[in-house]
Amino acid sequence: MTHIIFSDYRNTAAEEAYEIAWDFLTRAGAIRNEFEACVFLAQRIAVMVDQGQTNRIRMANRAISEYQQHADESDDLMRCGGCGGEGR
Secondary structure (H helix, E strand, O other): OOOOOOOOOOOHHHHHHHHHHHHHHHHHOOOOOHHHHHHHHHHHHHHHHHOOOOOHHHHHHHHHHHHHHHHHHHHHHHHOOOOOOOOO
């Protein structure tokens, strides 16, 4: 697996949060598409920085949770053929 790096000059805790989230998701085997995961985590952490968040553990945990939810929703859409979860 190639390691994709994220950096946010505004907050060094953001870099650490990204690394924590990336390492956790990698070890859990949850990353199927590295580029998509990188963009997802970077965007979520950047939003948290914009909101004034500075706690790296809180940011990492929230990013992990949101990524897992995103992956579950993507799986649901694939299972039902893009029905939007309505089960049609």
